[in-house]
Amino acid sequence: MERKKFVSLMVRYGFYALVIYFFVWSFQKNYFSYLFKETETFVLLTRQHLELVAVSSLLAIAVALPSAVLVTRPRFRQTEWIFTNLANLGQTIPVLAVLALMISILGLGFKTAVFALFIYSVLPIFRNTVAGLNSIDDRLIDAAKGMGMKPHQILFRVELPNAAYSIMAGIRTAIVINVGTAAFAFLIGGGGLGVWIFTGIRLFDNSALLSGAVPVTLLAILADYLLRLLEYVVVPKGTRPSANA
Amino acid sequence: MITFDHVTKIYEGDVKAVDDVAFTVEKGDICVLLGPSGCGKTTLLRMVNRLESITEGEIRINGKSNRDLDTIELRRSIGYVIQSNGLFPNMTIEENVTVVPSLLGWDRKKKRERYHTLMELVGLDPAEYRKRYPHELSGGQQQRVGVARALAADPPVMLMDEPFGALDPITRERLQDEFIQIQREVKKTILFVSHDIDEAIKMGNKIVLMRDGKIMQHDTPSEILVHPKNEFVSRFVGKDRAIKNLSLHTVEDLQKEIGLGDINETIQDTKTVNIHQDLRNTLSTLMNQEAEQVIVTDDHGEKLGTVTIDHVQRYLHLEIREKAPVSTEG
Amino acid sequence: MTWFQEWIEFLNVNLPLIVDLTVEHVALVGLAILVAILIGVPLGIYLTTNEYLASTILQAASIMMTIPSIALFGVMIPLLSIINKGIGFVPAFIALVLYSQLPIIRNTYTAIKNVDPGVRDAAIGLGMKTVQRLFRVEIPNAMPVIMAGIRTAVVMNIGIGVIAAFIGAGGLGVMIVQGIVRTDQYLIVTGSIAVSLLAIIADVLLGSVQKWLTPKGLETNS
Numbered sequence: 001m002e003r004k005k006f007v008s009l010m011v012r013y014g015f016y017a018l019v020i021y022f023f024v025w026s027f028q029k030n031y032f033s034y035l036f037k038e039t040e041t042f043v044l045l046t047r048q049h050l051e052l053v054a055v056s057s058l059l060a061i062a063v064a065l066p067s068a069v070l071v072t073r074p075r076f077r078q079t080e081w082i083f084t085n086l087a088n089l090g091q092t093i094p095v096l097a098v099l100a101l102m103i104s105i106l107g108l109g110f111k112t113a114v115f116a117l118f119i120y121s122v123l124p125i126f127r128n129t130v131a132g133l134n135s136i137d138d139r140l141i142d143a144a145k146g147m148g149m150k151p152h153q154i155l156f157r158v159e160l161p162n163a164a165y166s167i168m169a170g171i172r173t174a175i176v177i178n179v180g181t182a183a184f185a186f187l188i189g190g191g192g193l194g195v196w197i198f199t200g201i202r203l204f205d206n207s208a209l210l211s212g213a214v215p216v217t218l219l220a221i222l223a224d225y226l227l228r229l230l231e232y233v234v235v236p237k238g239t240r241p242s243a244n245a
Numbered sequence: 246m247i248t249f250d251h252v253t254k255i256y257e258g259d260v261k262a263v264d265d266v267a268f269t270v271e272k273g274d275i276c277v278l279l280g281p282s283g284c285g286k287t288t289l290l291r292m293v294n295r296l297e298s299i300t301e302g303e304i305r306i307n308g309k310s311n312r313d314l315d316t317i318e319l320r321r322s323i324g325y326v327i328q329s330n331g332l333f334p335n336m337t338i339e340e341n342v343t344v345v346p347s348l349l350g351w352d353r354k355k356k357r358e359r360y361h362t363l364m365e366l367v368g369l370d371p372a373e374y375r376k377r378y379p380h381e382l383s384g385g386q387q388q389r390v391g392v393a394r395a396l397a398a399d400p401p402v403m404l405m406d407e408p409f410g411a412l413d414p415i416t417r418e419r420l421q422d423e424f425i426q427i428q429r430e431v432k433k434t435i436l437f438v439s440h441d442i443d444e445a446i447k448m449g450n451k452i453v454l455m456r457d458g459k460i461m462q463h464d465t466p467s468e469i470l471v472h473p474k475n476e477f478v479s480r481f482v483g484k485d486r487a488i489k490n491l492s493l494h495t496v497e498d499l500q501k502e503i504g505l506g507d508i509n510e511t512i513q514d515t516k517t518v519n520i521h522q523d524l525r526n527t528l529s530t531l532m533n534q535e536a537e538q539v540i541v542t543d544d545h546g547e548k549l550g551t552v553t554i555d556h557v558q559r560y561l562h563l564e565i566r567e568k569a570p571v572s573t574e575g
Numbered sequence: 576m577t578w579f580q581e582w583i584e585f586l587n588v589n590l591p592l593i594v595d596l597t598v599e600h601v602a603l604v605g606l607a608i609l610v611a612i613l614i615g616v617p618l619g620i621y622l623t624t625n626e627y628l629a630s631t632i633l634q635a636a637s638i639m640m641t642i643p644s645i646a647l648f649g650v651m652i653p654l655l656s657i658i659n660k661g662i663g664f665v666p667a668f669i670a671l672v673l674y675s676q677l678p679i680i681r682n683t684y685t686a687i688k689n690v691d692p693g694v695r696d697a698a699i700g701l702g703m704k705t706v707q708r709l710f711r712v713e714i715p716n717a718m719p720v721i722m723a724g725i726r727t728a729v730v731m732n733i734g735i736g737v738i739a740a741f742i743g744a745g746g747l748g749v750m751i752v753q754g755i756v757r758t759d760q761y762l763i764v765t766g767s768i769a770v771s772l773l774a775i776i777a778d779v780l781l782g783s784v785q786k787w788l789t790p791k792g793l794e795t796n797s
């Protein structure tokens with residue numbers, strides 16, 4: 001038992017050491033110089049990046065949640081598999097393909113970038129919401145009906161709270177992916193931290209590369225962390241998966 | 246009072262789940278719907294609160310057709326308990342119990358009081374469970390909460406679909422006993438689905454025995470035991486030890502357990518039975534005569550007291566309650 | 576000529592290129608998956624014997640997954656430049672192997688963990704040795720779930736493979752990247768459709784392999 005713990009700790013510290021070594025090395029090589037030399041640009045690019053992610057994610061949530069609720073209503077139950085399969089199919093299509101197709105349809109610019117990010121974020125949220133709503137035990141709905149809840153009360157008091165875990169997981173996945181995908185907005189003329197990454201790749205400029213890539217990575221990890229915290233607040237205690245283990 | 250007036254249910258695809266059913270549940274009674282799996286018990290129950298539509302006929306609650314009432318109003322006035330308790334995992338125990346009062350817009354204080362009353366009624370500590378979630382309770386505790394929730398808004402009518410069906414025999418036994426106690430206090434009109442004859446005899450004032458959507462017999466438990474109307478009923482009942490037990494016990498056993506009644510000389514047509522007579526025959530005698538009681542005599546013809554159908558039934562309940570856990574082990 | 580006719584014309588002319596790039600793409604993804612399986616499956620199985628290490632590795636792999644692919648390439652270029660392999664096949668290959676680890680390790684680990692304890696006991700009761708038990712009982716029972724992980728990894732890698740074109744790793748991404756740079760609609764549309772088809776076909780194929788691998792007796796609960 002002790003030996004296993006020890007091995008695990010060693011591996012864990014190994015990972016930490018690698019990360020620390022990476023940062024020390026890149027600082028020594030002055031690879032983050034852009035962050036200090038061009039702080040203003042950095043702030044601007046970060047803001048653009050966050051704007052892209054925020055606008056497209058909010059739009060995606062605003063569209064995906066209601067449509068998922070709609071297709072799971074009894075009236076549309078029969079057609080639900082069509083949408084679910086379409087969403088599954090859409091998820092299989094590579095991000096860059098979606099982005100590129102949007103360019104050829106809508107041209108360049110911030111709006112195209114937002115729209116492409118939006119399209120790609122809708123799918124995981126929609127899929128997870130549908131899955132979450134479908135996984136609710138029919139007998140719960142039955143009990144809710146039997147005690148005289150109106151359809152909207154069943155939705156807001158029973159269905160959505162019990163699907164919250166799955167919905168939040170979908171939103172988290174979508175936003176984290178979105179943070180990375182927003183780097184491609186540069187190709188569409190949408191700005192963001194991708195500007196430095198792609199400049200770096202094109203000009204073999206390691207400083208530009210890392211000054212763009214490392215903040216994007218940290219943003220993604222931060223988004224993941226914050227959304228997990230939010231999940232903890234939003235998801236009712238009795239419905240967390242560990243609760244039923 | 247719930248009246249079923251020639252009610253028929255045909256599901257899509259021509260499944261006739263309930264076929265021209267007519268009977269009445271009197272106010273304050275527990276009526277048990279009994280029968281083999283798929284005979285239409287659940288369907289019949291769910292038509293009362295209109296979770297299923299009625300194909301033909303009418304169901305009246307206190308004289309009013311349930312079609313004429315608003316579905317939501319109707320359902321809020323009917324308590325509903327199902328086998329898998331249907332507690333909402335996202336709500337605490339207190340929120341679960343007071344969910345209907347919340348829908349009805351009660352204030353916090355009133356809800357809190359109600360929560361306390363109900364939890365004490367079902368034998369759970371209100372303070373201990375308030376903040377807990379359903380998954381943190383045992384099956385029996387969850388089912389108690391389910392019963393408390395159904396009673397929350399004090400509905401006059403309760404529908405219970407195999408409420409204790411998913412519990413182990415000993416817990417089931419205990420919850421049945423507790424529920425009989427509760428019913429003594431709350432006196433609801435209850436429709437209770439079961440496929441267990443012991444449970445039906447124990448819980449029911451009346452039993453409706455069904456098969457393939459039709460009523461085979463609608464009677465008191467003792468009547469069903471002693472005078473099964475047809476082959477199906479006697480087979481359904483006959484396998485059971487309750488009636489056999491009845492023929493193994495004598496009036497003397499009954500006297501020891503619950504005592505005899507006083508002799509009321511004004512009642513005419515009263516027959517007599519010997520104290521060593523078995524209870525099955527005593528019950529037959531009771532049912533075949535006009536009077537409500539028979540006089541019990543000892544071997545010398547001395548009058549000892551009287552026995553009524555109610556006595557026999559109470560004794561039967563006692564017997565089943567004591568014997569059932571043992572027999573399920575065997 | 577309509578746009579569509581011109582596009583068909585374009586496809587005709589460029590068919591050999593499309594085929595070449597597809598082969599390149601499949602080779603990159605295939606090789607990476609092969610290596611990822613060779614690392615991930617044994618590691619996943621090993622992790623079932625060490626809870627602590629399992630949680631460390633799974634956590635690391637899931638953080639790995641949150642790193643955006645283009646950012647990972649960006650980080651790897653200066654790192655691998657040290658050995659003069661900053662761009663091209665090597666960083667793309669390493670990235671694909673790394674990204675595949677989470678789905679493969681996690682699915683292998685949970686699948687083996689979830690093998691019915693009764694089945695395992697029965698195998699022990701029959702006198703099977705640990706290795707025999709692993710290959711005759713545990714792996715066959717866990718196969719559908721392991722396969723599902725591989726399927727996820729493959730579909731994901733086809734997508735990330737497109738992005739690898741930015742760092743000169745070839746494949747169908749080349750058409751898209753070139754298309755964007757030159758604002759050539761035909762290149763973009765052709766590349767996007769080709770790579771989407773590739774992903775969908777891979778998904779469907781691996782889906783049926785997954786079904787085929789499911790032992791008959793397990794079909795209802797998977």
Ligand SMILES: Nc1ncnc2c1ncn2[C@@H]1O[C@H](COP(=O)(O)OP(=O)(O)OP(=O)(O)O)[C@@H](O)[C@H]1O
Pocket residue numbers: 256257260261262281282283284285286287288289440
């Ligand atoms: N929604 C439905 N659609 C079609 N047929 C149904 C539906 N619900 C029930 N049935 C059928 O109606 C008949 C009666 O079903 P019901 O659920 O009322 O039986 P039950 O007596 O409650 O059985 P159990 O003891 O197994 O719960 C069965 O043949 C069943 O298959």
Ligand SMILES: [Mg+2]
Pocket residue numbers: 286287288406
């Ligand atoms: Mg039923």
